[in-house]
Amino acid sequence: MDQCDCGAIAGPLGVCVDYYHGILAEEQADPRMGRWHAPVVCAYLLQHPSRAHEKYLDGQFRLLQLYLDKGLDALLRVAAHQVARNKHGARSSYDMAPLAAYTPLPPGGSPSHFRATFSGLPFREGSFVSDGHLAYGHRIETIAEATVESWRSVRATQESQGR
Numbered sequence: 001m002d003q004c005d006c007g008a009i010a011g012p013l014g015v016c017v018d019y020y021h022g023i024l025a026e027e028q029a030d031p032r033m034g035r036w037h038a039p040v041v042c043a044y045l046l047q048h049p050s051r052a053h054e055k056y057l058d059g060q061f062r063l064l065q066l067y068l069d070k071g072l073d074a075l076l077r078v079a080a081h082q083v084a085r086n087k088h089g090a091r092s093s094y095d096m097a098p099l100a101a102y103t104p105l106p107p108g109g110s111p112s113h114f115r116a117t118f119s120g121l122p123f124r125e126g127s128f129v130s131d132g133h134l135a136y137g138h139r140i141e142t143i144a145e146a147t148v149e150s151w152r153s154v155r156a157t158q159e160s161q162g163r
């Protein structure tokens, strides 16, 4: 059976990268679905850190926490601010000021299991939003929660082992 490097079993479309590319393509044609672009990207990269730039993962982990804490509109405001900042040449990393209150990414090791994954997303009638944008948004939120939860448990495991 096909297994993704995040530990998920492949779905009808394939492993998570196939779902991720499908979401990015559908977002292009559907701006309402595109509102969840930032949490989709952050959760995907944190569930598949070998595909990510390590120096951005901490900021992405904190962005997901901000999303779960304050909601999508707050995340969109911070993300828009990051884009504006990058246009002014500060490309090196995320502006950490709005993210400083959140838990940093635990060093060393990544989770081997997430209770909600991209390859588990339903894809019906050729669409990720066939049952509506709110239902889709709720599923992305569940994946975001699962992502933060598993990364936090990595740290808890390390602490209990005295590292």
Ligand SMILES: [Zn+2]
Binding pocket: 004, 005, 006, 007, 008, 015, 016, 017, 047, 048, 117, 118, 119
């Ligand atoms: Zn995966």
